[in-house]
Amino acid sequence: MAEIIIWIIQILILPALSPLCVGIIRKIKARFQNRQGASIFQPYNDLWKLFHKDEVISRDASWIFRFAPFAIFGATLAVSASIPIFASFLSNNFTGDILTIIYILAIGTFFLALAGLDVGGAFGGFGSSREMTVSSLAEGGLLFSLLVLSFVSGTTNLFSISGTIDSLSLASLLPVVLAFLGFFIALLAETARFPFDNPSTHLELTMIHEAMIIEYSGKRLALIEWASASKLLIFITLGSSLFFPWGIAQSLSLSAIIFGILVFLAKALIFCLAIAVIESGIAKLRLFRLPDLLLFSFILSIIAIGLTI
C-alpha cells in the first residue's frame, strides 16, 4: 500500500512541478535583468488560461498536427514515471533503462518536428530542420555521459544507478565530473536552452523550439508548453538523481522519503539557478557553432568512459 502511494507521488511529481521550475528560472532571469518578473506560479496560470481558450488550426494541417501534442506530452509522462526522482528503492526493470528513456523522449522530438512541418509555413519547417540537427547530435553526448555512470555502477538501470553511485570511490570522481559536464551540455541542447535556443523569443533567426510550435494555440499549445517544461524537469531530475544522488531515499521509511523529496527540491532549485545564470550570462551561439559544442559534450563523455574502464 505504502509503495503504491509512493509510486503515485513518483508519477505525479514531475508533471506537477515542471511549470514551477520554468517559473523559477524566469523569475531568476528577471532579477538578473533588474526586473521584478512575474510570480513563479505564472506558468500555471498560463497553462490554465491556454486550456480554456478556443484554438485555431491551420487548414493545411493534417491529423499529425492534431495528434502530435498528445504524443509529445504522453512521451514526457511516460519518461517522468520511469526515472528515479526521490527514491531509488523503487525498482523498475520494465522501462527504467537509459536507452529506453532516450528513445521514448525521441518519440516526442519526432512528432514535434513533424508537427512543425505539417502546417507548411516557413517557420515550422526551419524549426524542425534545426531541431533535428541539434537533437541528432545531442543524443551521442547524452547517451555516453549516462553510460559513464552505468560503467561505474555496473548497470544501465536508472534506479540501480542512483542507488549505487552514492558509494563511489574517489578514483571515479574525475570521469563522473567530466560526464556531468557532457550531460549538462546535452541538457541545454535537448531542453532548448541557451546557448542552443532562446526559449523566450519569436525571432525567426534565433528560434528552434518556438518556431515549430508557432501555429499551435489553445489546449494543444498548453500541452506542448507543459511537455517542454516537463522535459526540462526530467533532465534536471536525471542530472540530480544520477550524478548527485545524495539524500535520495534508499529505503521505505517516511522520514527518508520526506527527506528525499526535500533534497530533490533543493537540487532542482540549484539546477534552475545554474540554468538561469547561464542564460543571463552568455549569448546564444550561431547555429553552425552548435555542433562544436555538442561534439565537445560527446568527446568529454568518451574521455570519461576511457577513464572509467
Added chain:
Amino acid sequence: MFETMLSQSTFFAIMALFVLGAITALFFRKDDKLANLASSFFAILGSLLGIAYSIAAINSDAAIFYEIKSSFPLLSFNFNIDHLAAFFIFIISLISLFCSIYGIGYIKHYYGKYSIGGLGFFYNLFILGMLCVVTASNILFFLMVWEIMSLASYFLVIYERDKQENVKAGFLYFVMTHIGTAFIILALLLMYKFTGSFDFFAIKESAGSIPPLVKDIIFILALIGFGTKAGVIPFHIWLPSAHPAAPSHVSALMSGVMIKTGIYMMIRIFFDIFTDIPIWWGGVVLIIGAVSALLGVLYALTEHDLKKLLAYHSIENIGIILFGIGSALSFSSMGMNSFAILGLVAALFHTLNHATFKSLLFLSAGSVISKTHTGNIEEYGGLIKYMPQTAFFFLVGSMAISALPPFNGFFSEWLTFQALFEGIRSMGAAYRWIFIFSAGSLILTSGLALACFVKAFGITFLARPRSEHAKQAKESLFSLKFGMAALSAVCLLLGLFSGFLSGIFNNIVRGIRLFNGYEPAFSVSQSHIININSGFSSLSAPAIFVVLSLAGIAALAITRLLAKDQKVKIGATWDCGTDLGPRMEITATGFSRTIIMIFKGILKPSKQAEIEYRDANMRYFPKSRTLVLEISDVYRKYFYKPLYNFVLKISGQVKKIQSGNVNAYVLYIFTALILLLFFAV
C-alpha cells in the same frame, strides 16, 4: 503436425510452387491480367507454405538434409535446413508473401507497357533463387543458385527498360554483383582446396585443416564478396541505383531480403564453418559496420529520391547488423561465447526487423510513386490528405526504422547496443576503443536516421502539395493497402513479442556450431523482461507499450478534463501578410542542408551559382539565376575512379601484345603450352 510439415515433399512443393508461378507467368504472357494473377497466386501459395515449413523447421530439434544426386561429378543438389537456414526461409517467405499480395494491385499500372509475364517469371525465379541460396549445401549448387538469384534480380532491375537510368543502374549492378561473385568463388574454392570437398558439411567437419593464413584470406574474400551483395560500404555503389530502379515490390524484396543473403553467408562461414576466430576479424567487421552505418545515413540525408533514400538506409541497417556480427566475432575469439550469442541474436533480430520495416517503407514508397509518377520528394507534399492510409503505413515504417518504441526496430537496436556495451566493459585496451567507436557511431546513426525520416515523411506527406501530380494523387488499391497494413502490424507485433523472439533467436544461434552448449548472456523472464548479463540492463516490451498507451490516454484525459467545450476554428497558416505558396515550404534540400554543412568534411557538398544578365555590359538586371547544389561521391572519386583508370592502363599495356600478326599468336599459344606442360610435370 510439425512432422508432416517437415517432410521432403513439403519442401519441394514450395520450390515447385515458385517454379509453377514462373512457368505459368510465361505461359499467360499474352494476357497481362492472367499472367499477373497466376504468378502472384503461386508466389503467395509458395510463401504461405514456406512460412509454415520454416516455423516447423525452427521448432524441430534436428537439422534436415535432402540430397539429390546429379549426373555431374562434384555437383549434387544438397539442401541443408538447420535452424539458421529455416530462419532465413521464414524471412524470405514472410516478405515475399506481403510483396506478392501487394504486387497483384501494383503490377496493374504496368499493363500494356511492359511484359507482365516476364515480370512474373523473374519474380518467382528470384524468390526461388533466394530460397535455394539459404538452403544449398554444395558449393557448386550454391554458386548456381546464387547466380540465378543475381541474374533474376538483374532482369527485374532493368524491367522498366525504357528509362535510360534503369538500364545503367542494371549494368552497374550486373558488374558489381559479378565482381562480388568472383571473390565468393575464390573464397569457396580455397575452402575446397584445403578440405577436399564441395559439400558444406564435409568442409565444416575438416575446417580445422585450413591453415590460419588461408583462413584469413578466405575471411577477407568472403567479406568482400558477400559484403558486395549486402551493400557494405565501399562496395555499395550499385545498391542506391539498382534498388530504386526495380518495381517497388521487387525493391522491397531486394532491400529487405536479398541483401540479407550476404549476411546469412557471412554468419554461415564465419561462425558455423570456422572455429578459432582470430580477434582482428571482429574488429574489421565492427569498423566496416560503423562506417557503413554512419555514411549510409549521411548519404540518405542528402538524397531526394524517395526510393534512393530508402536504399541508403539499407546500407545503414546492414551496418547495424554488422555491429552484432562483429561483436559476436570479437567475443567468440576471446572465448566469451555467451556474449557472442547476444551479439548474434541482436544481428538476427535486426535482420528480421529490417526486412519488415524496409519492405513496408518500399511498398508505401511504391504506392506514392505509382500515383504521383515521380520519385522526387521535392515534388510531393501534402499527400497525407490524398493518400491517408499509405501515409499512416509509411509513418509506422518510419517510426520502426528510427528505432522508436514500441516498434520492432527499437528492440533489436537495443540488443545491439547491449552487445557493444558488453564489449566496452570486457574487452582489452585496443578493442575496447573499437567498441566505443562503434557505439558512438550507432547512437549518431540513430539520431541522424530520425532526422532523415522526419524529412522523408514530412516533406512527402505533410504541408501543401508542391506539384500538380501530388494534387491528383489518390489512395491506392486494396491489395496494396493490405500488404502494407499487414507489414505494419508485423512491425508492431515483432516489437511487442521481442522477449519471446529473443528466446527463439537464442535457440537458432545455439544451433550454430560455435555456440553449441553455451548459455547466452541474457535471459527472458516470464513477464517478458529481457535481462542482459544478470541485471546490467533490462526492459520489457509489453510494459513499454502499456506505459506509452497509458501516458497517451492520460494526456487525452487531462485535456478532456481541463478543456471541456472549447471551439476549434479552421484558419490559414500564418503567412506574414503574403499568400503562402508551395514554394515557401521547406524543401528536402533545405531540411537536410544544415546537417550536410556540419558533415561537409565527409560529404563534400559543392555549390555553383550562375547568373545570366539581361545586358552583359550593364550587370544590374539578372535574367536568370541557377544554383546547383551537389554532393560529390567520394567513393567514385577516390576509390573506383583510380581503380578504373588503373585497369584501363593495364589493359592498354596488355593490348600491346595483340599485334594482329598471326605468327606472333602462334608463338603465344606455343609458349603457353610449354609453360603448362612444365607446370603439370
